[in-house]
Amino acid sequence: MIRSLIFLVIGLLFGITMYKSEAASWFRIYEMFQFQAFHMYGIIGSALAFGAVFTFLLKRNQASSFLDGSKLSLTDKEKGWKRYLIGGTLFGMGWALTGACPGPLFTLLGAGFFPILIVILAALLGTFAYGALRSKLPH
Amino acid sequence: MLELILKPWPWYISGPMISLVLLLLLWSGKTFGMSANLRTMCAAMGAGKRYDFFDFNWKDQIWNLLVVVGAIGGGFIAAQYLSLGTTMDLNPQTITQLQQYGIQDAGTAFMPEALFGSDNWNDPKVLGLLIVGGFFVGFGTRYAGGCTSGHAITGLSNLQLPSLIAVVGFFIGGLFINHLILPLLL
Numbered sequence: 001m002i003r004s005l006i007f008l009v010i011g012l013l014f015g016i017t018m019y020k021s022e023a024a025s026w027f028r029i030y031e032m033f034q035f036q037a038f039h040m041y042g043i044i045g046s047a048l049a050f051g052a053v054f055t056f057l058l059k060r061n062q063a064s065s066f067l068d069g070s071k072l073s074l075t076d077k078e079k080g081w082k083r084y085l086i087g088g089t090l091f092g093m094g095w096a097l098t099g100a101c102p103g104p105l106f107t108l109l110g111a112g113f114f115p116i117l118i119v120i121l122a123a124l125l126g127t128f129a130y131g132a133l134r135s136k137l138p139h
Numbered sequence: 140m141l142e143l144i145l146k147p148w149p150w151y152i153s154g155p156m157i158s159l160v161l162l163l164l165l166w167s168g169k170t171f172g173m174s175a176n177l178r179t180m181c182a183a184m185g186a187g188k189r190y191d192f193f194d195f196n197w198k199d200q201i202w203n204l205l206v207v208v209g210a211i212g213g214g215f216i217a218a219q220y221l222s223l224g225t226t227m228d229l230n231p232q233t234i235t236q237l238q239q240y241g242i243q244d245a246g247t248a249f250m251p252e253a254l255f256g257s258d259n260w261n262d263p264k265v266l267g268l269l270i271v272g273g274f275f276v277g278f279g280t281r282y283a284g285g286c287t288s289g290h291a292i293t294g295l296s297n298l299q300l301p302s303l304i305a306v307v308g309f310f311i312g313g314l315f316i317n318h319l320i321l322p323l324l325l
């Protein structure tokens with residue numbers, strides 16, 4: 001129960017940040033791909049800088065989960081480049097069209113932009129299509 | 140203080156807040172990956188009966204679905220109670236450019252009415268953009284094994300080369316659509 005509450009609160013924090021930072025706005029993503037503002041680069045860059053320090057500290061101190069003492073999942077990504085480059089490019093296309101990456105999809109729903117439901121359903125369909133075609137795709 | 144919360148947050152508050160979310164999730168033994176939820180939802184709807192990619196115990200991922208519920212709630216709270224208006228400090232050049240494409244509310248609205256307004260989404264062109272865009276988001280993130288949170292934030296924070304390749308891909312695809320396709324569509 002407490003554990004559920006913790007993840008709910010983390011989600012709330014994330015959702016509020018996505019809206020208040022305007023990272024969930026189609027306009028900000030358009031502006032980012034036009035290189036017309038530092039805003040999105042500042043957000044991602046500073047999240048990354050602090051994130052790298054936090055990740056480093058968790059690793060160096062061999063921290064374990066504050067919830068149940070289990071090992072942290074700081075695993076390496078699978079090697080390779082095809083899936084990352086092709087998949088990443090396809091996602092980038094979707095991101096530029098809809099202005100939404102998966103986190104903001106949900107935040108925008110809560111903020112009351114209901115046509116985003118169409119995007120969410122299409123994203124579920126896209127995920128399903130990947131699962132169906134996976135064995136035929138280069139990875 | 141309250142006024143600072145009610146105004147749009149600058150990047151140097153927003154970025155560290157995201158890293159705080161990353162820290163809390165990593166430290167709890169989980170990961171920061173929003174697109175993984177789309178896979179979990181497919182699994183919960185029974186896709187595992189047909190494709191083994193979805194054949195896993197999705198109930199182990201309930202924690203991440205709770206993050207999604209929170210992200211929805213956070214959007215509601217932020218829009219309803221933590222904002223004074225929707226004025227956005229966009230680059231004036233961006234605003235002029237979008238107005239030339241017929242998007243008049245750049246700088247005054249949170250989302251373009253032309254794409255996300257309740258009267259416009261069922262225009263065939265807009266509907267096509269939302270469906271095709273959404274499909275690419277779902278397909279591409281799963282193919283690449285992550286999105287902005289999983290690769291650009293978590294993966295790069297953990298100095299993962301595959302994540303850097305994925306982020307390069309995000310920009311190849313995004314720049315292509317933004318510069319070459321959106322001008323034709325909007």
